[in-house]
Amino acid sequence: MTIYDVSEKAGVSIATVSRVLNGSDNVSAQTRQRVLAVIEACDYTPNAFARGLGLNTMNTVGILCADSTDLYVANAVYNIERELHENNYNCLLCCTGYNVEDKQKYLNLLVNKKVDSVILLGSNFISDNDDENEYIRKAAGEIPVLLLNADYDYENVYCSICDDFKSTLQATNYILDTGVEDILYLYNSKSYSALRKLSGYQSALTQRGIPLRAEYMQYFPGSHSNLPAVADFLMEIDRAVEYHAVVAGDDNLAIGAMKFALKKGMSIPEDLSIIGYNNSILSTCCEPELTTVDNRLEVLCHHIVKTLVGILDNKEMPQKVIFSGELIKRGTTL
Amino acid sequence: MTIYDVSEKAGVSIATVSRVLNGSDNVSAQTRQRVLAVIEACDYTPNAFARGLGLNTMNTVGILCADSTDLYVANAVYNIERELHENNYNCLLCCTGYNVEDKQKYLNLLVNKKVDSVILLGSNFISDNDDENEYIRKAAGEIPVLLLNADYDYENVYCSICDDFKSTLQATNYILDTGVEDILYLYNSKSYSALRKLSGYQSALTQRGIPLRAEYMQYFPGSHSNLPAVADFLMEIDRAVEYHAVVAGDDNLAIGAMKFALKKGMSIPEDLSIIGYNNSILSTCCEPELTTVDNRLEVLCHHIVKTLVGILDNKEMPQKVIFSGELIKRGTTL
Numbered sequence: 001m002t003i004y005d006v007s008e009k010a011g012v013s014i015a016t017v018s019r020v021l022n023g024s025d026n027v028s029a030q031t032r033q034r035v036l037a038v039i040e041a042c043d044y045t046p047n048a049f050a051r052g053l054g055l056n057t058m059n060t061v062g063i064l065c066a067d068s069t070d071l072y073v074a075n076a077v078y079n080i081e082r083e084l085h086e087n088n089y090n091c092l093l094c095c096t097g098y099n100v101e102d103k104q105k106y107l108n109l110l111v112n113k114k115v116d117s118v119i120l121l122g123s124n125f126i127s128d129n130d131d132e133n134e135y136i137r138k139a140a141g142e143i144p145v146l147l148l149n150a151d152y153d154y155e156n157v158y159c160s161i162c163d164d165f166k167s168t169l170q171a172t173n174y175i176l177d178t179g180v181e182d183i184l185y186l187y188n189s190k191s192y193s194a195l196r197k198l199s200g201y202q203s204a205l206t207q208r209g210i211p212l213r214a215e216y217m218q219y220f221p222g223s224h225s226n227l228p229a230v231a232d233f234l235m236e237i238d239r240a241v242e243y244h245a246v247v248a249g250d251d252n253l254a255i256g257a258m259k260f261a262l263k264k265g266m267s268i269p270e271d272l273s274i275i276g277y278n279n280s281i282l283s284t285c286c287e288p289e290l291t292t293v294d295n296r297l298e299v300l301c302h303h304i305v306k307t308l309v310g311i312l313d314n315k316e317m318p319q320k321v322i323f324s325g326e327l328i329k330r331g332t333t334l
Numbered sequence: 335m336t337i338y339d340v341s342e343k344a345g346v347s348i349a350t351v352s353r354v355l356n357g358s359d360n361v362s363a364q365t366r367q368r369v370l371a372v373i374e375a376c377d378y379t380p381n382a383f384a385r386g387l388g389l390n391t392m393n394t395v396g397i398l399c400a401d402s403t404d405l406y407v408a409n410a411v412y413n414i415e416r417e418l419h420e421n422n423y424n425c426l427l428c429c430t431g432y433n434v435e436d437k438q439k440y441l442n443l444l445v446n447k448k449v450d451s452v453i454l455l456g457s458n459f460i461s462d463n464d465d466e467n468e469y470i471r472k473a474a475g476e477i478p479v480l481l482l483n484a485d486y487d488y489e490n491v492y493c494s495i496c497d498d499f500k501s502t503l504q505a506t507n508y509i510l511d512t513g514v515e516d517i518l519y520l521y522n523s524k525s526y527s528a529l530r531k532l533s534g535y536q537s538a539l540t541q542r543g544i545p546l547r548a549e550y551m552q553y554f555p556g557s558h559s560n561l562p563a564v565a566d567f568l569m570e571i572d573r574a575v576e577y578h579a580v581v582a583g584d585d586n587l588a589i590g591a592m593k594f595a596l597k598k599g600m601s602i603p604e605d606l607s608i609i610g611y612n613n614s615i616l617s618t619c620c621e622p623e624l625t626t627v628d629n630r631l632e633v634l635c636h637h638i639v640k641t642l643v644g645i646l647d648n649k650e651m652p653q654k655v656i657f658s659g660e661l662i663k664r665g666t667t668l
Contacts (some may be wrong), residue, residue, distance in 0.1 A: 067412065071615075074408040078401065081429045090443065093427040095415045109424065227618045255619050262621055284561045285589050285619040287596055 011039040013313040014116070018059050019088060026088055061308065062110030063093045065121040069225065071280040071299065072250075076121045076148055079301035087309050089116070098124060104135040117143050117308050123193035143312045146304050149193050149295075151320070158311070159320045160304045162295040164193050164277075167325030168200030168247065171275045171293055174327060175245045178334045180273060181210055182242060185217045186234075186257065187249035197249050197277065210331035215241045220253070229255020231263060231304065238264070244272060251276035251283050254290055258332070274332040288331025295325045344372040349450065350648040352393050353422065359582045360422055368507060372501040394643065396444030396452040397427045398459065399439065403559065405614040406584075406631065410455045410482055413635035421643050423450070440471040440650070442646045445473050451479060451642055457484035457527035478645045480638050483527050483629075491646070492636045493654045498527050498611075502534030502581065502657030505609045505627055508661060509527050509579045512668045514607060515544055516576060520568075520591065521583035531611065532582050549575045554587070564590020565597060572598070578606055585610035587623055592666070609667040622665025 007014045012031055019027045020035040027035075065073045079089050081097055089316055092115060094106040103125060110118050118139060125147065127133055133152065139145050140156040147159045185201045187194050202212055218241075220233045230253055248254040254276030261272045268274060268288060276283055276292035283290035303321055310317040341348045346365055352447075353361045354369040361369075395418055399407045415425050428440040428450060437459060444452050452473060459481065461467055467486065473479050474490040481493045509517055519535045521528050536546055556569045564587055582588040588610030595606045601606060602622060610617055610626035617624035637655055644651040 010395075069405075069408050069412045069417065074403050074405075077411075077427075078403045078429055079404065079426065084430070085428070085440075090447070091427055093411075093415065093425060095412055097416070108421075113424070227615070227616045252615075259621070272468070281559045281561070281586075281616070282619050285616050287593070287621065326496070 005036050006035070008100035015059055015088075015309075015312045019222055044303065060113075060115045061089050061091055062107075062113070062116065062118040063091050063121065064096055064106055064110070064117040064125065065070045065093070065318070066096055066098050066103075066124050068093070068095050070122075072278050072295075073121050075280075075297055076301055080119060080121075080148075080305055081307040082309075083302065087305065089217060089309075099133050100127065100135075107135050107139050111139050111142050116312055117146065119146045119147045119148065119308070120150065121306060123147075124189065126150045126192050127150050128190075128192075144308070146305055146308055148300060151192055153319075157300075157319070158304075158307050158317065160298060160300045160307065161320065161322045162193075162297075162325050163322050164295065164325065165195040165200040165203070166294065167293045167327070168197040170200075170325075171203045171277075172201045172204035172247050173326055174329075174333065175273050175275065176204060176210075176245065176251060178273065180245045180334075181208075183216065183245040183247055184243040185247050185249075186220065186230075187218075187222055188222055188253055189249065194249055201247055216243065220267070224254075225252065227252060227256050227259060231259035235263065246272065246274045248274070248276050250295045251278050251280045251290060251292055254292065254332075255282050255286055258286055258290070267334050268332050274334055275327075276332075278286045279328050283328075283330070291312040291330045291333040292328050293325045294328050296323045299323055338397050340369065340372050344369045347646055347648045349393060383520065393423045394447075394449045395423045395425055396441075396447070396449040397425050397455065398430055398440055398444070398452065399455040400430055400432050400437075400458050401429070402427070402429050404456075405420060405616070406612050406629075407455055409614075409631055410635055413632055414455075414482075416637060417636065417639040419643075421639065423643075434461065434466050434469075441469050445476050450477065450646055451480065451640060453480045453482065454484065454644070455482045457481075457525040457597060458523065460484045460526050462524075462526075467553035471475070478642065480642055482638055485526055487586050487653075491653070492638075492641050492651065493639065494633060494634045495654065495656045496527075496628065496631075496659050497530075497656050498659065499530040499534040499625045501536070501629065501661070502531040502611070503538045504534075504659075505611075505661055506535045506538035506581050507666065508663075509581065509607050509609065510542060510544075512607065513551060514579045514668075515542075516579055517550065517579040518575060518577040518591075518624075519581050519583075520554065520564075520587045521552075522554055522556055522587055523583065524553075524555075528583055535581055539582060550577065561586060561590050561593060568594035569597065580606065580608045582608070583627055584609050585612050585614045588618055588626065588666070589616050592620055601666045602666050607668055609661075610666075613662050617664070619664075625664045625667040626662050627659045628662050632656045633657055 017035055020032050028194050068074055068077055084091055096103045096106045137154055140154055145157045149161055151159050151161055187198055205212055246257040254274050257274050261268050266272045276290045279292045279294040283292045307317045341351050344571045351369055354366050395416055399478045402408055418425055430437045430440045471488055476487055479491045483495055485493050485495055521532055580591040588608050592607050597600050608623045612627045613628040641651045
């Protein structure tokens with residue numbers, strides 16, 4: 001006899017059974033009575049119930065992120081965590097780092113801890129090499145897996161996505177519309193999301209018949225809290241490429257490009273236009289303030305919690321939802 | 335019969351019993367044998383054991399923070415979380431917001447979830463009104479409570495502190511040494527740490543016989559990811575106070591002061607010197623880069639995990655450790 005049986009017999013979700021057992025106010029009197037009647041009829045005690053589930057703690061969601069100091073991730077953790085608490089869920093957060101082995105280890109750990117569901121923050125949890133996604137498929141066999149801004153088609157996997165392709169296409173077009181065609185694209189990751197952005201840049205050029213040149217797509221791996229290092233990188237490639245605009249995969253890289261322009265004595269946006277990505281706090285920190293893409297993180301987080309609560313309430317929820325980003329125009333573009 | 339009895343009979347810590355039961359490699363063969371012998375002698379099964387404890391999950395540490403998007407807090411979460419995992423502890427993170435009632439609620443929740451210990455990030459968890467600290471005293475009656483950068487004398491409460499008084503005193507002296515005496519102090523919190531910083535500013539002036547003037551100590555409450563709002567606040571008080579330096583309680587406020595200087599057409603540092611606090615990513619984001627105080631967050635986090643692991647291994651650990659901050663000199667000071 002498990003909580004699942006009680007849930008089924010009472011015709012309510014597992015979360016609701018748990019709320020009744022925990023004495024939460026968030027259950028109607030009628031539902032409470034129905035659940036308690038089933039529990040009584042089965043001679044079911046919370047202790048036995050907890051033992052059956054392997055864990056006394058209920059309503060717990062695991063959250064995995066690579067690095068909580070990444071501004072995008074920090075905001076995601078905050079938004080998701082607060083909203084889950086409002087829905088009477090607790091969170092087990094794990095910062096995994098970027099190694100696939102560590103991600104596997106932590107995801108297994110959370111599944112073994114019998115969390116109700118798991119949320120993976122950021123597209124770096126999905127690999128191009130599908131063998132490396134086996135740990136996700138395995139987890140989805142046990143509990144719902146929710147992905148923030150990653151795309152993966154599999155049963156019991158739910159994706160909330162910002163259309164990074166379209167956003168970067170629009171950002172690049174915005175610069176092309178000013179007559180500037182030599183645009184450097186700067187990126188620091190080869191995650192699904194990062195490659196979609198790159199692809200958006202490429203499409204914008206191709207649609208106008210501008211040839212793609214490898215030296216205009218510069219990859220500088222890392223998460224780059226070290227902003228001067230980004231400027232140094234641009235100084236190094238300075239002789240090889242001439243450009244009058246930078247579209248960057250995140251705000252940190254864009255700020256690094258601003259530091260590079262300063263070193264070179266270039267005016268922003270007259271000599272160099274710059275567009276970042278994420279609309280992070282960094283984008284209002286610099287002068288001029290940074291034109292950037294708002295990738296709707298709060299909307300995505302809200303949707304992911306809504307989906308999770310729905311699934312655990314046995315509701316039918318969409319497996320993939322795609323939102324559109326928005327270009328926030330500030331001082332670094334003409 | 336509880337895990338505490340097994341721990342006592344075997345002469346090892348609760349954490350060690352838990353490691354043995356979880357099959358962790360991190361226990362010597364000798365200790366493992368001793369624990370298993372006690373468990374066998376008592377006809378003790380993990381299920382009964384888990385029931386006795388009220389929870390099957392072991393080696394879990396609760397972390398409370400007000401707001402994980404605060405850069406200081408985000409870095410603390412990351413450092414502590416990674417290091418706890420290296421020591422085979424899992425983390426339950428709760429973002430409480432700033433209300434005392436919510437902090438109480440979440441701390442009670444974690445204690446009820448039978449975490450082994452709890453870490454409170456930031457001095458805003460301790461109130462000047464000691465009645466409001468009752469929830470901390472109550473938790474400390476059950477499990478060790480560790481405070482990051484907060485000072486509270488109580489049994490089973492452990493504090494890792496950066497000497498914010500001394501750091502701000504030094505920062506203020508650094509400006510006074512350049513001959514500038516009209517220094518605005520800007521702060522956004524009245525937490526223990528925030529008031530210690532203010533006090534450091536006041537002492538620096540008093541030690542040189544410079545009178546303290548209320549209008550030179552400006553309080554602009556909030557966490558201020560909205561940097562332009564800080565600049566607007568300074569524009570508002572502009573007619574009332576004339577100053578040639580700003581010492582700020584965090585980097586966000588200092589960047590706001592830089593935006594104010596730009597609006598006013600003042601040169602930094604010639605017309606206005608500025609010092610921030612935290613050495614966050616924002617401090618290298620702006621131009622010129624920000625002189626700021628490195629408050630040794632990584633060192634504090636390392637110490638807090640070391641203390642926690644020690645306590646749970648039944649070692650004698652110091653209840654209070656104080657580290658010194660360091661002034662990082664960059665472009666916003668003469």
